[in-house]
Amino acid sequence: MQLRSRRHRRNPSHLREDGGKIVMPKLTIPTVGTLIFFQDPKGNLAGAMQYEKSPA
Numbered sequence: 001m002q003l004r005s006r007r008h009r010r011n012p013s014h015l016r017e018d019g020g021k022i023v024m025p026k027l028t029i030p031t032v033g034t035l036i037f038f039q040d041p042k043g044n045l046a047g048a049m050q051y052e053k054s055p056a
Helices: 006-010
Strands: 019-030 032-037 045-051
Touching: none
Parallel strands: none
Antiparallel strands: 019 032, 032 045
16 A cells, blocks of 8 residues: 555654544654554555665
């Protein structure tokens, strides 16, 4: 599943405006990244992870 638009990727709270809901708010996992779980308007549950950039 892909987030439908760039605005959802930048700010998942826009999912609510389109009929979805945040199931688990953004959670920061130290040294790993951030994680969020959401439900789309059709009831599908999904998660998205944004990893931290590793030091070069």
